[in-house]
Amino acid sequence: MAPSSPSTSVDDARTRVLGPTLAQAVREAKLLVVGAGGIGCELLKNLVLTGFEKIEVIDLDTIDVSNLNRQFLFRAEHVGQPKAVVAKEVVLRLNPRAAKTLVAHHANVKDPQFNMEYFKQVKTLARGNGLRESHGGRKRREQFTLVLNALDNIDARRHVNRMCLATGKAMIDAGTMGYVGQVNVIKKGEAACYECEEKPVQKVYPICTIRSTPDKPVHCVVWAKEAYKLLFGAADASLLYEAPDAPEPSLYMPVVLARPEGEGMEAAVRYGFRVLKALFYDELSARVDRGVYARARVAPCPVPCLGDEGKGEDAWVALVEDGGEGGGEGQEWTREVWTEERCVLELLGVFAALVGDPGRRRDLGRYDFDKDDALAMRFVTAATNLRAASFGIPAQSYHHAKGIAGNIVPAIATTNAIAAGLQVLEALKILRTAPPSVPSSAPPSLPSSTIVDAGCRVNYIVRTYAGRKRLLLQPTKLHPPNPACFVCNRSSLDVVLDTEASTLGFLVEKVLKGSLSFAQPTITLRGTSIIYEEGEDADEAMARRNLPLPLASLPAGGIRDQSTVEVDDVSQDLTLQLHVYHKRWEGGPEGKGDAEAPPQGFLLGGSAKEALKAAAAAAAAQATERQRAQHLYAAEEEVKSTLRVQVNRKRGGEAREEREGHVKRSRVEGRGGNGEEDGSRAVEVIEGEEGKGTTGTEGEGREVGGMGDGGRGAFEPVVILD
Amino acid sequence: MQEARVLFCGLRALGAEICKNVILAGINVTLMDAETVKPEDLGAQFFLRPEHVGMNRAEACLPGVQAMNPLASVACHPSDPSAYPDSFFVDFDVIVGTDLTPAQMRRLDTLARQRGKEGGREGGGFLCAVTFGLHAWAFIDLGESFIGRMDEAPEGGRTEGKNGEGGGAKPLPPREFTLAYPSLSDALAVPWSALKSRFPVPRVFVMARLLGLYEERHSGPFPPNATEESVEVFVSESQLAMGANGLEAGFLSEEELRALARQSQSELSPVCAVVGGILGQEILKAISRKGEPALNVFLWDGATHEGRVIAVPPPKEKE
Numbered sequence A: 001m002a003p004s005s006p007s008t009s010v011d012d013a014r015t016r017v018l019g020p021t022l023a024q025a026v027r028e029a030k031l032l033v034v035g036a037g038g039i040g041c042e043l044l045k046n047l048v049l050t051g052f053e054k055i056e057v058i059d060l061d062t063i064d065v066s067n068l069n070r071q072f073l074f075r076a077e078h079v080g081q082p083k084a085v086v087a088k089e090v091v092l093r094l095n096p097r098a099a100k101t102l103v104a105h106h107a108n109v110k111d112p113q114f115n116m117e118y119f120k121q122v123k124t125l126a127r128g129n130g131l132r133e134s135h136g137g138r139k140r141r142e143q144f145t146l147v148l149n150a151l152d153n154i155d156a157r158r159h160v161n162r163m164c165l166a167t168g169k170a171m172i173d174a175g176t177m178g179y180v181g182q183v184n185v186i187k188k189g190e191a192a193c194y195e196c197e198e199k200p201v202q203k204v205y206p207i208c209t210i211r212s213t214p215d216k217p218v219h220c221v222v223w224a225k226e227a228y229k230l231l232f233g234a235a236d237a238s239l240l241y242e243a244p245d246a247p248e249p250s251l252y253m254p255v256v257l258a259r260p261e262g263e264g265m266e267a268a269v270r271y272g273f274r275v276l277k278a279l280f281y282d283e284l285s286a287r288v289d290r291g292v293y294a295r296a297r298v299a300p301c302p303v304p305c306l307g308d309e310g311k312g313e314d315a316w317v318a319l320v321e322d323g324g325e326g327g328g329e330g331q332e333w334t335r336e337v338w339t340e341e342r343c344v345l346e347l348l349g350v351f352a353a354l355v356g357d358p359g360r361r362r363d364l365g366r367y368d369f370d371k372d373d374a375l376a377m378r379f380v381t382a383a384t385n386l387r388a389a390s391f392g393i394p395a396q397s398y399h400h401a402k403g404i405a406g407n408i409v410p411a412i413a414t415t416n417a418i419a420a421g422l423q424v425l426e427a428l429k430i431l432r433t434a435p436p437s438v439p440s441s442a443p444p445s446l447p448s449s450t451i452v453d454a455g456c457r458v459n460y461i462v463r464t465y466a467g468r469k470r471l472l473l474q475p476t477k478l479h480p481p482n483p484a485c486f487v488c489n490r491s492s493l494d495v496v497l498d499t500e501a502s503t504l505g506f507l508v509e510k511v512l513k514g515s516l517s518f519a520q521p522t523i524t525l526r527g528t529s530i531i532y533e534e535g536e537d538a539d540e541a542m543a544r545r546n547l548p549l550p551l552a553s554l555p556a557g558g559i560r561d562q563s564t565v566e567v568d569d570v571s572q573d574l575t576l577q578l579h580v581y582h583k584r585w586e587g588g589p590e591g592k593g594d595a596e597a598p599p600q601g602f603l604l605g606g607s608a609k610e611a612l613k614a615a616a617a618a619a620a621a622q623a624t625e626r627q628r629a630q631h632l633y634a635a636e637e638e639v640k641s642t643l644r645v646q647v648n649r650k651r652g653g654e655a656r657e658e659r660e661g662h663v664k665r666s667r668v669e670g671r672g673g674n675g676e677e678d679g680s681r682a683v684e685v686i687e688g689e690e691g692k693g694t695t696g697t698e699g700e701g702r703e704v705g706g707m708g709d710g711g712r713g714a715f716e717p718v719v720i721l722d
Numbered sequence B: 001m002q003e004a005r006v007l008f009c010g011l012r013a014l015g016a017e018i019c020k021n022v023i024l025a026g027i028n029v030t031l032m033d034a035e036t037v038k039p040e041d042l043g044a045q046f047f048l049r050p051e052h053v054g055m056n057r058a059e060a061c062l063p064g065v066q067a068m069n070p071l072a073s074v075a076c077h078p079s080d081p082s083a084y085p086d087s088f089f090v091d092f093d094v095i096v097g098t099d100l101t102p103a104q105m106r107r108l109d110t111l112a113r114q115r116g117k118e119g120g121r122e123g124g125g126f127l128c129a130v131t132f133g134l135h136a137w138a139f140i141d142l143g144e145s146f147i148g149r150m151d152e153a154p155e156g157g158r159t160e161g162k163n164g165e166g167g168g169a170k171p172l173p174p175r176e177f178t179l180a181y182p183s184l185s186d187a188l189a190v191p192w193s194a195l196k197s198r199f200p201v202p203r204v205f206v207m208a209r210l211l212g213l214y215e216e217r218h219s220g221p222f223p224p225n226a227t228e229e230s231v232e233v234f235v236s237e238s239q240l241a242m243g244a245n246g247l248e249a250g251f252l253s254e255e256e257l258r259a260l261a262r263q264s265q266s267e268l269s270p271v272c273a274v275v276g277g278i279l280g281q282e283i284l285k286a287i288s289r290k291g292e293p294a295l296n297v298f299l300w301d302g303a304t305h306e307g308r309v310i311a312v313p314p315p316k317e318k319e
Ligand SMILES: [Zn+2]
Pocket: A192, A193, A194, A195, A196, A197, A481, A482, A485, A486, A487, A488, A489
């Protein structure tokens, strides 16, 4: 017998596990993979090794140094190149047979080229890879059998969700946050779609924002944590670390590495000063000089007190030796916002403690940031604020910085690996039930009821096994579609905003695109009057005319309290009836100054309903309160018993507190949608979810793993770095 | 974490997956594999490419493993654990066996436990795992008394320095816990029927043990291209073994046993990815001593998609 070639042996091995029918279905299926990052790299590797050959992959990003420790297909020499293209080339080496059928798109999945025709793949398209000859010599693309989502942001996942619903494609979505994750199978009419549950705020920050162009406090906190790691922890795992041979080296790396050999306070503080000057002054000045920020709105301003105009190294050392400004009494200091000078002193104090102290010095290189370690948190607060000062971002108190820091969830490579593996196993289930294709060269198309019959599951990944069944991987039945979902069930949606102050532009950009992920909305009033449209052949003059107008002043009667607005998006095949409720918050449309006002200037969906209910309840409560006061007064007059009156007054007080508590809670929830990140609020999201994750008692994943009721999205990342 | 070292004995697909996850986390690794790369290895093992066929498997993997993290140290031994004295294994914080004979497993488990007893060192860990078709099992042994810390102290359970001069008061240490792991020999001596709790005896555990017993009896794993005759031998021996362990004869049907035999040596990439991710995480928990590691058997059921942790032997006190 002739020695078997590698590819036949590999096929034999796969066929033993999959069986001949499924092994063939795998070779013929055509997949769309959206995303080639943390999950995408793992997914592409698994797919190719499982025997899939026809794959198109879309990713917008290029490879960053910080991707290398999680996105395992990428190497240092790939930095700067498109993720989709490099990922394709690397996985091709694992299965060269896929050379002609693996296609990479370095592009945004929301681009018009990936329209519904693309998802359906029925239109005659230009020559290129992945095309096949069909009847009459026409070039025709094959249908996608399945769509796999490996995205890290809600907006793109929603878009792909809508495209799949519109084209009837089964979609396997994966998402991770730290040590937890989920893999969900979606198909129109069969199971809940990605948007059937409202998702809490998710924020994903690109690395370059953290390293070069921060514009929010949280960006500075992430940077400060990385600086802590660079200086005292596993330096090479820090986002700010640069290998000695890095192109365009930063000024700070050699300074950071020149740590004093011996212990001793003064040497440590002097080292600390040089590091701070390099990080917060010299490096930023050099970048400004290099023109890095030439196109930025505002160029950063290096921290002056660390520069040549500052008091200089010796003076700082003397200040630290004098004991600096110190901490302060009680818990008050945690709420203060430190001055720049105080921040420098705090940081120098940390250098003195960790580098100067013989006991702690031994652990240098091993410090792990922990928000409950006061010293680490002092460092992060002070570094956050110096960074923020350079970029014109508001400074944070220790307390607030701690809230933000505790809420930053890093991407974890193992969770991504598990999620991507589960995605492929779900894909195999679907293909297993697909009928054998005839003729054999055409990719299998799926019959109507596929993912339920195939036994697909929602898979949850958790960190700690809990419950009677002690599951680390928890499957549950697919959730049914939510009748109230505006995406897959065309349900209507409520929005509360100030119709007299908010403009049409605000409605389009912040509400429809920013919060509801519409791509090209058309807005119709009273059934027939179009007041806004986008896309090809759109009436741009009308859009320009109407965008600056307050909603109430729009033509066709405007948008006022209890108006119903129709929003259509042809590109996503989506229609929405939006019920508008007017509310004026004190302090203008942005609601500044009004404690109850949502920071975004509007409330949406469930939050809007809550707010409307709360407003009604508050009105009712006010009436009761008035009645109760009258009763009290009457009782006082009548009985003249001071004791009894006191008891009643106390009860009244409790009721008031309860009501205030309720209002506060609904306000907090009201910040859903795309609210600005707010440390304290966001912390609540995470804590609630973790609490559930570890105390769940049942093996069924709906209760365990923090995915109960409001569930499926409950562990959406608030902040992910990827 | 930076100084920890993990030994990988066996670099087929599952070994490679776990190794990838460990080295990406910045941990030093040592690769040990006596086998040469065979054509069928290429199917699920991403460190290997066609040009590696015929090379030693550990040596072929070395460049790919190192490239994943140029800062971690990677060592390579193109041989079998039996070629090394007991003292060799003392250097490793965790030993991972994915392609070991039953005798080698017991030896390495014993060595890892001894390291834990000797003074001056933190206990070593031993972990062995196998995938068969869509299913997998893993055995974890972190020694007689493994001390770890919970991920996070409960809110409000800590005090904070009032005044941070040079660090202020330290936060209270996170809650510590101690786990006692049974040895591999003790775990394997448990009759399978004893694993019945309020849930039935886990099928995947029984499947893994049947393949393990076959390997012990026949001095080698069930071969991938075995004759129908050998399959029937496996079926009848397995039925006897189930009976001897207190299970009814039909606990696994003949058809299930035949399918198990046919898939025994086959690794499927996504199964290795799932199990490799879980075990990679368990190794990181063991090394960092942060988070509660699994005690002591992990089972992945590819039919139900459940990934369960069971204690073998089961805890004495019934809940
Ligand atoms: Zn839906």
